Amino acid sequence: xxxxxxxxxxxxxxxxxxxxxxxxxxxxxxxxxxxxxxxxxxxxxxxxxxxxxxxxxxxxxxxxxxxxxxxxxxxxxxxxxxxxxxxxxxxxxxxxxxxxxxxxxxxxxxxxxxxxxxxxxxxxxxxxxxxxxxxxxxxxxxxxxxxxxxxxxxxxxxxxxxxxxxxxxxxxxxxxxxxxxxxxxxxxxxxxx
Amino acid sequence: xxxxxxxxxxxxxxxxxxxxxxxxxxxxxxxxxxxxxxxxxxxxxxxxxxxxxxxxxxxxxxxxxxxxxxxxxxxxxxxxxxxxxxxxxxxxxxxxxxxxxxxxxxxxxxxxxxxxxxxxxxxxxxxxxxxxxxxxxxxxxxxxxxxxxxxxxxxxxxxxxxxxxxxxxxxxxxxxxxxxxxxxxxxxxxxxxxxxxxxxxxxxxxxxxxxxxxxxxxxxxxxxxxxxxxxxxxxxxxxxxxxxxxxxxxx
Numbered sequence: 001x002x003x004x005x006x007x008x009x010x011x012x013x014x015x016x017x018x019x020x021x022x023x024x025x026x027x028x029x030x031x032x033x034x035x036x037x038x039x040x041x042x043x044x045x046x047x048x049x050x051x052x053x054x055x056x057x058x059x060x061x062x063x064x065x066x067x068x069x070x071x072x073x074x075x076x077x078x079x080x081x082x083x084x085x086x087x088x089x090x091x092x093x094x095x096x097x098x099x100x101x102x103x104x105x106x107x108x109x110x111x112x113x114x115x116x117x118x119x120x121x122x123x124x125x126x127x128x129x130x131x132x133x134x135x136x137x138x139x140x141x142x143x144x145x146x147x148x149x150x151x152x153x154x155x156x157x158x159x160x161x162x163x164x165x166x167x168x169x170x171x172x173x174x175x176x177x178x179x180x181x182x183x184x185x186x187x188x189x190x191x192x193x
Numbered sequence: 194x195x196x197x198x199x200x201x202x203x204x205x206x207x208x209x210x211x212x213x214x215x216x217x218x219x220x221x222x223x224x225x226x227x228x229x230x231x232x233x234x235x236x237x238x239x240x241x242x243x244x245x246x247x248x249x250x251x252x253x254x255x256x257x258x259x260x261x262x263x264x265x266x267x268x269x270x271x272x273x274x275x276x277x278x279x280x281x282x283x284x285x286x287x288x289x290x291x292x293x294x295x296x297x298x299x300x301x302x303x304x305x306x307x308x309x310x311x312x313x314x315x316x317x318x319x320x321x322x323x324x325x326x327x328x329x330x331x332x333x334x335x336x337x338x339x340x341x342x343x344x345x346x347x348x349x350x351x352x353x354x355x356x357x358x359x360x361x362x363x364x365x366x367x368x369x370x371x372x373x374x375x376x377x378x379x380x381x382x383x384x385x386x387x388x389x390x391x392x393x394x395x396x397x398x399x400x401x402x403x404x405x406x407x408x409x410x411x412x413x414x415x416x417x418x419x420x421x422x423x424x425x426x427x428x429x430x431x432x433x434x435x436x437x438x439x440x441x442x443x444x
Contacts, residue, residue, distance in 0.1 A: 116238055
């Protein structure tokens, strides 16, 4: 199986690569359009700031390429937020693959939301073998509002969509590559979709 | 619900884990990656690696350690020890570190924290603060807690948040190595003053100390070293104990 990781300016993808290596996968890190199109599966991970990431993707035409992908695509963290319509982070129009909005946490508790939190209302093959209220690792200041495409929710300051699915696009806010055995299972589920 | 975090800290020198009493008298406690993997299996929520090796090629030493850890461990970890530039941080994050911890360099050049958080996002910038009480005042100390500055610890914590720190790692030098409990009062004061998470460090001696630092100290995470390394407290027991005391824990 050929798994490609979208190469762009949102950093820290090395731990995703190592996590895939531990599952026996050698991913290709690329921004080449043909290589992305021909991959069996696509990972769209990353950490960083939304407007810079979108600017980078648009400048290289990757925004259109990502939107048109037909194979399973897995957005992680900022990858999930970029798949949505719009982010409050620097008022950024995102890819609009999933009709959902990204908002900043109201300052009613500590932000960023850092640490282990539970996921519930799990409904997707992405969570096969994962129990309700399993713990996964989060690091983020913006969240996706509850919406019809959510496949899991988390409660921090307010309940929000911590995982999304629309057609061939899957996405999670947390970091499966850092979420111990539970995260490993979720990555494995994506690989086996 | 978001849980409180238990974080073993591994001080690394020349590729080996060490831990000093009051930061002096280092003792060998094994291979950092092996030890880190063991803690991860036992339920540690994160790991902190502080590389105290003094070499000319500091960055190379750090990156090698980060790579080995990231390849083998599937929970988040922070790397610290002599990190002083955008290039250092970039090299560590690209090698697979989740966060970097900055200490003396922030004291020397506070603007570094603005630069780092702008470049990499505040979620991966931990500012480590070593504090000690001098004539009744809490003052920031640099160089592994050995050199006093005239900076007030609480004001410094606020400034670091404003400049873009995503978390603060607060070590009380008065408590470190004493096993007499964390600096709960100061930790609580800082935790209520800033709006970013506080990792409390220094003074853990028994399980009750951890309950105290989460309740009285209002810490978001608690860090300890020697009590874990020398198996005085096992992480699974500690977490079960805390959970039975109504502290939110990932079990």
